[in-house]
Amino acid sequence: MESSARDDTGARRLDFRILGPVEVHDLGTGARIVPSGAKQRALLAALVVRAGEVLSVDRLVAELWGDAPPTAAANALQAHVARLRRLLGSGAGRSGRQWIDTYPVGYLLRLGRATTDAQRFHRLSAEGRAVSASDPDHAAELLRTALELWRGPALEGSGHGPICLVEADRLEETRLRALEARYEAALRGTANGGTxxxxxxxxxxxxxxERFHELLMAALYRSGRHTEALGVYERARRQLRDELGAEPGPALRGRMESILHHSPAAVGQETALLDLGAEITRLRAQVEHLTREQEALVRRFDLLNTPSTAATV
Known part of the structure; x- marks a missing residue:
């Protein structure tokens, strides 16, 4: 049983999950590891979000306590790190390395061969976008699988520190873009029941x-519900005007005009507007992928130039 709980290096097989409440799954035993208390969750969340990057004591103190840190905050943080290490256990089997390393300026979480649900979400979303033009049904299925990884708001219950707040907002935006890409693919394909x-x-x-309104208009028009499609535009226009003092953008206006004139661009299968949307989402996925690669390279560079101390508190 022990061998099944570790990989071929002897390391414990963990999956860090942040697309919802922060928790860890032991893939070998099936056990859920849930930090007790908001501070422990915030600490784990920040370390996972910035895995491979040394987070300074000051940044982590701000993440856990904001503008009201306790007396001897560095010692309090050290105690939280020690408890989190015990919770996670040994990270590298025979080498005995911990998951969390100590550096002169702060702490670092090494994922090693561990996985995260956010990584899987980004990979599946990128794969779905990549095949959206050539195989929209497969794209919709890949994107559906990616979105099913979400168990609630990203980093739920992890406090309100700047690291987690920024990452939660970023992840939510990628979720919404994945939803847009999914329904765009569904409109291009054949499996669009319930859309x-x-x-x-x-x-x-x-x-x-606006993109959700635009996709709804296309779906309604394809179903022969032309008047309802135009009603969606009017509803969106009022909401944008009332909330933002703005008029609909060119894509939404273009959809409305194509419906008014019964243009082929009003509906899904081979439309210029949907082809343009697919290209935009593909380029966004490329930019997100390159940005993550650049961030990883910067973290590795910083790590190589930061002297390590012993991995014990």
Missing amino acids: IDELERLTAAHPLR
């Missing part, structure tokens, strides 16, 4: 996100 109802819910939940 209208789902897009209705999304436009209600995100009334200022």
Whole structure:
């Protein structure tokens, strides 16, 4: 049983999950590791979000306590790190290395061969976007699988520190883009049952996100519900005007005009507008991938230039 709980190096096989409440799954035993208390969750969340990067004591203190740190905050942080290390256990089996390393300026989480749900989400989303033009049904399925990894708001219950707040906002934006790409692929493909109802819910939940309104208009038009499609435009226009003092953007206006004139661009299968949307989402995925690679290279460079101390507190 012990061998199944570790990989071929003897390391414990963990999956760090941040797309919802922060927790860790032991892939060998199936056990869930849930930090007790908001400070422990915030610490783990920040370390996972910035895995491979040395987080200074000052940044972590600000993440856990904001503008009201306790007396001897560095010692209090050290105690939280020690408890988190015990919770995670040994990270590298025979080498005995811990998951969390200590450096002169702070702490670092090494993922090694561990996985994260955010990594899987980004990979599946990128794969879905990459095949959206050539195989929209497969793209929609890949994106659906990516979105099913979400168990709630990103980093839920991890406090309100700057690291987690920024990352939670970023992840939520990538989730919404994945939703847009999924329904765009569904409109291009054949498996689009329930698309209208789902897009209705999304436009209600995100009334200022024009892309959802545009996709709903296309779905309604394809179903022969032309008047309702134009009604979606009017509803979106009022909401944008009332909330932002703005008029709909060119894509949403273009969708409305194509419906008014019964242009081929009004509907899904081979439309210029959807092809343009697919290209935009593909380019966004490329930019996100290159940005993550650049951030990883910067972290590695910083790590190589930061002397390590012993991995014990």
